[in-house]
Amino acid sequence: MYKMSPLRRSKKGGLVQRADSLILPLVRELGFEDGVRLAEMKKKWDDLFHEPLSSHMSPLMLSGGEVILNVDSPVWLQELNFLKEDLIKKLSHYGVRSVRFRLGRVSTGITSGVKRQSTTRSGSKDKSLTAKELSYIEETVSQINDNALRETARKAIQKAFNSGRVKK
Numbered sequence: 215m216y217k218m219s220p221l222r223r224s225k226k227g228g229l230v231q232r233a234d235s236l237i238l239p240l241v242r243e244l245g246f247e248d249g250v251r252l253a254e255m256k257k258k259w260d261d262l263f264h265e266p267l268s269s270h271m272s273p274l275m276l277s278g279g280e281v282i283l284n285v286d287s288p289v290w291l292q293e294l295n296f297l298k299e300d301l302i303k304k305l306s307h308y309g310v311r312s313v314r315f316r317l318g319r320v321s322t323g324i325t326s327g328v329k330r331q332s333t334t335r336s337g338s339k340d341k342s343l344t345a346k347e348l349s350y351i352e353e354t355v356s357q358i359n360d361n362a363l364r365e366t367a368r369k370a371i372q373k374a375f376n377s378g379r380v381k382k
Contacts, residue, residue, distance in 0.1 A: 251308045252276040256321070262304055270294075272321040279311035284318035291315050347375050 252273060260268050270290040275282045283301075285291040294301070294315055301313050343351075351371045358364040 248276045255308045270320060279309055280314060281305060281310045282314045282316060284320050285315050286320045291317060343375055
């Protein structure tokens with residue numbers, strides 16, 4: 215394909231530079247290149263790795279060609295160690311040359327239009343709450359005026375129900 219010169223003449227006769235020819239050196243000089251690659255990797259994570267891999271690992275940090283992946287359980291950490299070379303091949307487009315794993319929280323955001331269930335370190339998925347439990351939660355948090363605090367309390371109570379620590 216024809217490679218366009220970074221400098222070219224505009225229709226009005228002035229010199230025009232492509233935006234990427236200006237931005238890329240600036241991103242490299244400021245040290246943001248790894249951060250930009252990590253953000254791009256996170257955005258396309260579910261396209262790179264399909265279930266169940268994508269729900270048991272997520273990228274945490276990218277630095278100097280090494281990516282650190284959070285893994286939600288020791289069992290998956292062991293399994294992913296066997297797949298290390300395949301992971302590096304898939305992530306090489308983002309400048310990844312090595313992979314390290316650590317136990318930690320796996321991001322479970324909404325990607326590709328599908329919300330994934332959150333997975334705990336032990337690998338168990340959140341159970342569905344009963345109508346009675348949901349009613350109890352709503353009744354309890356309805357008296358909290360601060361929206362952020364109300365949502366935090368709601369999530370904490372839901373987590374307590376899901377863990378089996380609270381029975382109503």
